Amino acid sequence: MSVVLVVNSGSSSFKYQLIDMRSERVLATGLVERIGDAQGRARHTVHAQADPEVGAESATAEIERRIPDHTAGFQAMLDAFAEHGPSLAQHAPIAVGHRVVHGGARFFAATPIDDLVEINIDELSVLAPLHNPGALQGIRAARRAFADVPHVAVFDTAFHQTMPPEAYTYALDRELAERHRIRRYGFHGTSHRFVSEAAAAYVGRPVEKLRQIVFHLGNGASATAIDGGRSVDTSMGFTPLEGLVMGTRTGDLDPAILLHLQRRAGLGVDDLDRVLNKESGLLGLAGANDMRDLVARHRDGDEAATLALDVYLHRLRGYAGAYMAQLGGVDVISFTAGVGENVPIVRAGALDRLAFAGVRVDPERNEKAPRGEIARISADDSDVTVLVVPTDEEVEIARQTLAVCS
Numbered sequence: 001m002s003v004v005l006v007v008n009s010g011s012s013s014f015k016y017q018l019i020d021m022r023s024e025r026v027l028a029t030g031l032v033e034r035i036g037d038a039q040g041r042a043r044h045t046v047h048a049q050a051d052p053e054v055g056a057e058s059a060t061a062e063i064e065r066r067i068p069d070h071t072a073g074f075q076a077m078l079d080a081f082a083e084h085g086p087s088l089a090q091h092a093p094i095a096v097g098h099r100v101v102h103g104g105a106r107f108f109a110a111t112p113i114d115d116l117v118e119i120n121i122d123e124l125s126v127l128a129p130l131h132n133p134g135a136l137q138g139i140r141a142a143r144r145a146f147a148d149v150p151h152v153a154v155f156d157t158a159f160h161q162t163m164p165p166e167a168y169t170y171a172l173d174r175e176l177a178e179r180h181r182i183r184r185y186g187f188h189g190t191s192h193r194f195v196s197e198a199a200a201a202y203v204g205r206p207v208e209k210l211r212q213i214v215f216h217l218g219n220g221a222s223a224t225a226i227d228g229g230r231s232v233d234t235s236m237g238f239t240p241l242e243g244l245v246m247g248t249r250t251g252d253l254d255p256a257i258l259l260h261l262q263r264r265a266g267l268g269v270d271d272l273d274r275v276l277n278k279e280s281g282l283l284g285l286a287g288a289n290d291m292r293d294l295v296a297r298h299r300d301g302d303e304a305a306t307l308a309l310d311v312y313l314h315r316l317r318g319y320a321g322a323y324m325a326q327l328g329g330v331d332v333i334s335f336t337a338g339v340g341e342n343v344p345i346v347r348a349g350a351l352d353r354l355a356f357a358g359v360r361v362d363p364e365r366n367e368k369a370p371r372g373e374i375a376r377i378s379a380d381d382s383d384v385t386v387l388v389v390p391t392d393e394e395v396e397i398a399r400q401t402l403a404v405c406s
């Protein structure tokens, strides 16, 4: 058996997937949450045909009990496997892959975890205080629960470590920037890599020969310019706040606005952090961050929803054009994640001014793109192939984990 367990851990919850890598089929998924609360919860889903006992339908079990820490969380997960299957004796993971948000400038590839790597991930918490500490808690508990197999860290930032200095350097005082490790790191790298490789396979050309732009449009959103399989520019920067308009984040903003808000509105550092990350973006513009609501309201003539959508699309067009310029042209443009996979007017609107550059989206293909599979939405006479590509970060983490271990 070639089974990999993928873990995505935060400070009070973790998600997991058990994947059979021969077929890349998911055997079980789960979520352990409210770690540290008075009442914790584990939700465990055994996927269809993973276990003959379960039959053709997926089955979900819920466990409610106190889960004081991540170690207890992994015990709850092991109990769920023991009680509801699939059997971990039969489907024993040969490795565990961990999603880690920040690898800084230190980690440029998936890395087997030892005590020194743990120390490095901990030290990088300075750059990702909301993410790396939770990942580390998950790693430590998982290494105890699965002590006999290798554990691998797969970093969101790693794919973007190929960016050239002119793309990752901010025009700040160099000494100040270096002292505080301020540079563009980029995020969503696991998804951008998965999607660009899936797109290359779909068009039947080696990834090394393609210039690609990938738009990962979920609640968080980013665009990446990929030349020959290597990230050469990406819209998220020092943190995941920069770039595109997101569900609740501003994306690009004149930094002097922060100074103005500090001086004139009396906002402190924590207020600004909250405003920029949690109260802005689509939510700030129109009071909702779910694109389904916004599109429905826009169709009903709601002015705020229309403005929010227009601002969102204006930003996407800017990045599409900028990355075509950085790449010197583009062969494939892909849309992925919640919004990218499901919202045709966003895909059409992002590219609607690029006919002069040979980008033509076919309106019917775009509207009718089937959910959950790769679909070409460009017209037959389009010089550039435009695709919808469902992302799968867990499978990508499992692939990289396996590659490191074999």
Ligand code: ADP
Pocket (backbone or CB within 6 Å): 217, 218, 219, 220, 247, 289, 290, 291, 292, 337, 338, 339, 342, 343
């Ligand atoms: P993340 O992983 O960043 O939390 P997702 O990739 O799951 O986000 O995307 C979530 C967003 O995708 C939602 O906020 C919603 O706006 C949008 N979304 C998801 N499904 C649909 C759909 N069927 N139609 C329109 N928008 C959708």
